[in-house]
Amino acid sequence: MGSNTLDFVTLKQGKIYKDLQQKILDGSLERHKKRKEKRGKGREGKEGMQSNTESEQTSQLLRYTQLQKQFNELMSQYKILQAQLISKTSNNLSISRGKNVYVNSVISNPTAMYLGPYKESSSMTTLDNGARKYNYSSCMQAALTSNNSIFGLENLNAATQLAQCNVSSNADSARKNGLATNGCSSGSDGKQYGQFQSNTTAIYNTADSTYKGCFYNSSTTSNLGPNMEMSGISMDRYSSVYVLGSYGMGPWGNSGKFPDATAKWIWYSPNAQSGAPINNNAPITFIYEYNHTGTTYITAKVSAIIDDSGAWYLNSNKVGTISGGWGGPAPTFNITLAPGINYLQCSAINTGGPAGLVATVMYNGRVLFNTNSSWKYTNDPVSSMIVNGTNYSVKTCQDYAKKNNYQYFGLKNGTTGSSQCVVSNSFKTATEYGSSDPIKTLSDGYMYGIGAVNSLYRINNEGANPAFIGKIGYVDRFSQVKEYPSSMIQSSNSIPKIIQQDSSCPQAVEAIDSITWGKLKKNGIMTPNTKCGLAEVIQESQERVKIIKGELGKLADEILSVVAVLKQNNQNINEQLNMNEATFSENIAMYQDISNQFHQYKGALNNNSSFIVADSKQVFQYENYQYIFWGVLALSIIIITLHTMNR
Incomplete structure (x- = not known):
């Protein structure tokens, strides 16, 4: 039978018994009052004998009515709370039971x-x-x-x-x-740089910019150590020279005993052998890029003739000055070439008339390079041609090394954006003077x-606390944790086991670190009676329902005691009045039936006190209260009426 049918039956029964009550009170008592008057004074003796019992019966009925009112009011509260509990249960059936956590480390995956x-x-x-x-x-x-x-x-x-x-x-x-200190320090980009005038270079692998360490540039304190090549000058910015002719041409001839007949006369203007611009106050810079493919440094000899004069530089460092020389012998000076790219520069002037430059660079009698069409010229002074510019960072130096196919690069004499860049294809050569690092x-x-x-x-251990190691707790859906006391923890070799917990709580335990535990909001201590998940959510409502059920039970007991008195009084009256036993037995049977129902109902209250099961499924049974109220009241009035009729 569904709850809707029960509601209908309850309402129908309530109406029937209410009508019966009213009919008894308004009709039956009035008719039998008239019969009482006709019977005369012969009944007065018996009436006196019954008056005390009837008075007590009436008193008990009044008490029963009061108890019924209290019971009805309390029952209304119970129904409301029960409906709220049903609603809360229905709305929270999907709530997880949370989880148990165990702190087994100070930090997980520390950095x-x-x-x-x-x-x-x-x-x-x-x-x-x-x-x-x-x-x-x-x-x-x-x-x-x-x-x-x-x-x-x-x-x-x-x-x-x-x-x-x-x-x-x-x-x-x-x-x-x-x-x-090792001569290297961290720049604003977090990378290492050889400090200014520290004779050290921070060396990196070109492919992935892996830091290889801080190394000395040379065995001395010089910052121009020859073990790595300097980064270069952008030759593409400059113009190609004009070739005037081969050595021996006029007006200079070949009387200078120049060692390289393949060298060419060059200048920055065409036909300069016939006449060229005067540039006393604006020297022209001639420059040549030479790639020394050897793995060692070599000392080469430069032989040059110039009309009129020029200052010579190697990698923007001045190495000599030459004026004239076509009358012989040709002036010479030595330069040291490092493995890799080298730049030979000449800052030349013409004071009037013809102008030209011829030069050759030789090593062990072999021509390495000489003046030809590959030379460039520019108005830029040599001082602006910073072969190893002081504007490099690790990123830009790496880019330069990649572009020119070098395996290693280094930064020295500065920091981020203000360092010199050096390169090499030999790590052994680049580090030949040893590590300056106090670390490896x-x-x-x-x-x-x-x-x-x-x-x-x-x-990086903010929030870490070794004191949290070994703690176990239950974490609810709000990330609040209740810690388990030692009495509920059973030790084991790995993760401890939780014992004596409520059946609504999970058994599994998840390992966490102390930082995670520290971030959880603490919410008291777990007990064997603490609920979890849905049971936790509805626990407060259940407790309130339980309290009201207890009060209802007490009222039920008192109502049953009143019924018992009414029943006893009814038997006393029957004995005194010789009432029809069959009729009274029928009344007593009805009375007993209702009494039994009330006891069963009271038992249902107790048995139904925990109707929410651990599986978060709800079991709810509607109970027919009004039938019992009206039944007991109506039968009690019937009993009194029957006694009145017998009088």
């Missing part, structure tokens, strides 16, 4: 920021008496376990690739003795201190 190489500090704690058995990961984990945010790798063992581990909770004290980058990609140098790191 650290490199602070730099610092001189050894006595304020740091050295682990394992300085044993060199740590790598980056194990030293960081040791710092976390000991609740330290700073760790340093010192005294690297090159053979085992392991180092000493030092830890601290204070970065300032760990760095108090200052940087262990190992195959794991991390830096380790050499000797008494700490390669310091700061762990």
Whole structure:
């Protein structure tokens, strides 16, 4: 039978018994009042005998009516709360039961920021008496376990690739003795650069810009160390020279005993042998780019004749001055050519008449290059031709190295955007003067201190707390956690087991770190009675319903006691009045039936107190209260009426 049918039956029964009540009160009592008057005074003795019982019966009926009113009011509250509980249950059936979490690590997948190489500090704690058995990961984990945010790798063992581990909770004290400088420092882009006038170069791999370390430029303090090539000048910006003719042509002839007959006379204007512009105050720069393909530095001899004069430069560094020379012998000077690109420049002037330049560069009697159509000229002074410009960053120097097919590049004499760029195809040559680094980058990609140098790191561990290790809690859908007490935790070799928990709570436990635990809002302590998921959501409503059910039960007990008194009084009256036993037995049977129903109803209240099951499925049974109220009241009035009739 559905709840709608029950509602209909209840309403119908209520109307029937209400009509019966009214009929009894308005009709039956009036008719039997007249019969009472006709019977006369012969009945007065018996009436006196019954008056006390009837008075008590009436008192009990009044009490029953009061209890019925209280019961009805409380029942209305119960129905409202029960409807709200049903609605809340229906709306939250999809709520997850949450999860249990267990803190098994200080940080999951920890990371650290490199602070730099610092001189050894006595304020740091050295682990394992300085044993060199740590790598980056194990030293960081040791710092976390000991609740330290700073760790340093010192005294690297090159053979085992392991180092000493030092830890601290204070970065300032760990760095108090200052940087262990190596001549290189970090620029604004976070990359390493050889410092100004430090005789060091920060060297990188061209393909992926991997930092290879900081290395000395030479065995001296010179910043122009010859072990790497300087980045070049943009030759495309300049114009090609005019070839005037071969050596021996007029007006200069061949009396100068020039060593290279294949060299050409050149100038920046055509037919300069016949006459050229005067440029006393505006020298013209001639320039040639030569690629020395050897792997070693060589000393070459320059022989040159110029009309009128010129200052000579190698890679924008002045190396000599020549004036005339066509009368012989031709002036000479030496230059040192580095492997790779080299630039020979001449800043020339003409004071009048013909003008020209012829030159050759020779090594061991062999011509390396000479003046020809490949030379360029420009109005730019040599001082503006910065062969190794001081405007490079790691990115732009890498671009230059890629463009010119160099495997390695380096930055020196500056920082981001203000450094010189050098290149090489030989790492051995580029690093031949040794590392200036107090640290070394190992195959794991991390830096380790050499000797008494700490390669310091700061762990990104905001919120980490080793004290949280071992805590277990239940996290609800609002990310609030209730911690389990030790009495509900059973230890194990891995993740502990939760015991004695409510059946609505999950059994599985998920591992988290201390940072995650720290971010969870704390919401009390778990108990064996704490509900989870849907049961947690409706628990408060269930408790309120339970309280009202308890009050209803108490009222039911009191109502039943009144019914019992009415029943006893009815039996007393029947014995005294010799009432028809069959009729009274029928009344008693009806009375007993309703009494039994009331007891069953009271039991239903108790049995139905936990009608929301752990599976979050609802079981609800509608109970027919009004039938019992009207039934008990109507029968009680019938009993009194029957006694009145017998009188």
